[in-house]
Amino acid sequence: MTWTFTDDVDVFLATAGPSLAARPVEHTVALSVTERLRRSGAHHYGAGDPVLGWWRGADGAVAGTVVRTPPHVALLTAVPAEAVGPLVEALGAGPDLDGVNADRDTAAQLAALLPGYRTEQEQRLYRLGRLRPPSPAPAGRARTATRADRALLVEWVRGFAAATGQSKSSAGWLVDEGTGRGALTLWERGGAPVALAGRTRMLAGTVRVTLVYTPPELRGRGYAAAVTAEASRAAQAEAPAEVLLFTDLANPTSNGVYLRIGYEPVADRVQMRRGA
Secondary structure: OEEEEEOOHHHHHHHHHHHHHHOOOOOHHHHHHHHHHHHHOOOOOOOOOOEEEEEEOOOOOEEEEEEEOOOOOEEEEOOOHHHHHHHHHHHOOOHHHOEEEEEHHHHHHHHHHOOOEEEEEEEEEEEEOOOOOOOOOOOOEEEEOOHHHHHHHHHHHHHHHHHHOOOOOOHHHHHHHHHHOOOEEEEEEOOEEEEEEEEOOOEOOEEEEEEEEOOHHHOOOOHHHHHHHHHHHHHHOOOOOEEEEEEEOOOHHHHHHHHHOOEEEEEEEEEEEEOO
């Protein structure tokens, strides 16, 4: 039983890719992150080299992964309890475990082994059951965003990043990539955009709705529910096995919206960082 690490995404996917794809709901973010590295290069997220690792259990099968793309925290998925201590021994003294995103049990183990963590965010993963668009719908209609919307989209993606504690550095890339494949949906009223939602590429039979954003001055009017429902409908049209979505548990409004339009809770994750 051992951890193996590499900075080569092709090596990582050749070894750990089948285990990620076998449980795509649980591994949705790891699948997306490694797909971006595969398409855009090792330094897509920043100048630092990625840290990509997998744990083999007693039977020799891959049974857990860690993916860190500096400056982002380490993403741990399906890591068994017996692998947490060895992970700390391998990475705990350096910067690669200064921050983690993990399921609640793994996060608790890490906090006990590496004192000084503080919780930054608690997230809930949802899967779409039966889609129930808001009724009555708010005034307006949905449309697919285009490159002509780029300036506004970049501004809103940066607003989404600020609201969710994410990096703004990828905003331009996300907009260009998303509009290039028609994956960004706008809700507009009177010809003016009022809300945004996007969707990831389909990976291992899953699509994740993301980038759900309404400018502060336009909130509370039902636009987020409407645009999320339309982005979810567009995701369903690709015929995935699952449509997924993450939300911040500290935001009861968004969690309530997603439940009302048909999303069902799957699992919770905790993002923690050491130090002040």
